[in-house]
Amino acid sequence: MSQPTDTTTQDVLLQTRAMDAYYGDFQALYGVDFHLNRGEAVAIIGANGAGKTTFLRAICGLLPSPAETVTFDGQAIGNMEAYRIVQAGIAMVPEGRRLFPSLSVEENLAVGGHTQRKGPWSLDAIYSLFPILGERRHQPGTQLSGGQQQMVAIGRALMSNPTLLLCDELSLGLAPIIVREIYQMLPRVREQGTSVLVVEQDIRQALDAADRVYCFQEGRVSLEGAPNTLTREQITQAYFGV
Ligand code: ATP
Numbered sequence: 001m002s003q004p005t006d007t008t009t010q011d012v013l014l015q016t017r018a019m020d021a022y023y024g025d026f027q028a029l030y031g032v033d034f035h036l037n038r039g040e041a042v043a044i045i046g047a048n049g050a051g052k053t054t055f056l057r058a059i060c061g062l063l064p065s066p067a068e069t070v071t072f073d074g075q076a077i078g079n080m081e082a083y084r085i086v087q088a089g090i091a092m093v094p095e096g097r098r099l100f101p102s103l104s105v106e107e108n109l110a111v112g113g114h115t116q117r118k119g120p121w122s123l124d125a126i127y128s129l130f131p132i133l134g135e136r137r138h139q140p141g142t143q144l145s146g147g148q149q150q151m152v153a154i155g156r157a158l159m160s161n162p163t164l165l166l167c168d169e170l171s172l173g174l175a176p177i178i179v180r181e182i183y184q185m186l187p188r189v190r191e192q193g194t195s196v197l198v199v200e201q202d203i204r205q206a207l208d209a210a211d212r213v214y215c216f217q218e219g220r221v222s223l224e225g226a227p228n229t230l231t232r233e234q235i236t237q238a239y240f241g242v
Contacts (some may be wrong), residue, residue, distance in 0.1 A: 011196055013038040014059070014090075014164060015071045021051070021219075022057045028054040030219045036164070038233065041186060041196040045203050047239060050216040051177035052199040053095060056166050060092050061085045073163060087115050089163035095172060095199075097153040099141035106137040108152050112159030119161025120192040126155035129185055147178035154185065160195070165189060167198040171205055183209055217241055 014036040021029035027067050029051050036042045057063045059070055065078035077085055091112070099108050107127055127134030130151040136144060141152055150170060157165055171179040179202065186196060186209055200206040206213055209225040215223040215238040223230065223238030236242065 011038040012036070013040075013073060014072075014197070016055075016059070017071075019055070019065060019068055019069050020063070021054050021063050023054075029058065029217050032216075032219075032221055034214060034221065035196055036195060039190065039193070039195055040215065041198070041209060041214050043206035044197070044214045044216060045201070045206045045235075045239060046201045046216035046222075048201075049218075051219040052216055053168055054219075055216070056168055056197075056199060059085075059166065060090060063079050084179060086160055086162075087117070089117065089161075090166060091157035091160045091162035091164075092166040093150075093153045093157045093168060093170065095168040097149045098227045099149055099152055099156075101140065101142045104140055105133055105144070105152055108141050109133075109155050109159050112156035115160045117161040121158040121161050123159075126158060129158075129188055130155060145178075146174055147182060150174065150178075150182055151185075154182070158189065162194060164195045164197065167196065168206060169199055169201060171202045172202060179205060196212060201240070215239055 012035050015033055016034045019029055019032040020027060032055060044055065046052050054063065058065055061082035064072050067076040067079040071077065072088060072090060073089065077233040079089060085117065099134060100111065106123065109123055113214060116236055133151055133155060141149060144152065170182055183205060198206065198209060210227065212224065212226050213230065214221055215235065217238060
């Protein structure tokens with residue numbers, strides 16, 4: 001494994017220390033040490049079942065941890081309830097988008113604004129980021145293409161004006177050209193001061209988008225580093241374990 005980045009000199013926004021996670025008796029994460037600096041975009045890559053989604057769920061409070069296992073913006077949040085974590089400034093774009101089918105694009109976006117956190121994101125700002133959503137604002141979410149639904153899911157999360165945006169498999173089920181279009185939003189999101197953590201099976205997309213990458217393998221961190229410091233062999237070994 002590469003040397004972990006020194007966290008003492010950086011402005012750490014999110015940190016996990018020795019995070020374990022369980023589904024009943026089944027252990028899905030083993031001692032995950034992770035950090036994300038303020039302003040960074042970090043990607044987690046790894047094969048099916050490596051524990052990537054579980055890690056995001058644990059950060060969001062959907063799986064319990066001891067309080068000090070997760071710190072965010074200087075606060076121990078490991079045992080905080082999910083809704084309070086959203087209020088603290090973490091928003092998740094879930095795998096599979098999970099829009100409200102009977103609601104319009106605009107109504108889906110408005111749901112994300114219920115926290116009333118102050119910040120740069122509003123309906124107008126989301127329509128500027130994804131103009132097609134403005135054109136379709138009155139259509140039900142279900143009448144949109146997969147890529148457009150993904151945009152709504154991202155917009156809904158941004159509407160809570162998060163300090164940290166978590167994205168789970170944005171590329172799932174989408175054509176490569178659509179995935180590229182969606183990832184084009186990242187620099188604009190970061191310009192607004194929002195840090196980003198993406199979970200991504202598309203390794204190339206992850207390496208392109210992120211300042212640093214973690215690879216998970218069977219519930220453990222198998223590699224960490226900046227994309228330009230990692231060799232293809234290291235990544236293959238960390239991803240597949242071969
Ligand atoms: P994928 O890309 O398939 O979503 P992942 O890296 O996100 O993979 P997780 O979904 O976090 O992996 O799953 C990690 C492990 O936990 C897997 O072995 C999976 O079968 C198991 N797991 C996930 N969700 C549950 C659940 N609700 N109950 C029991 N086991 C689960």
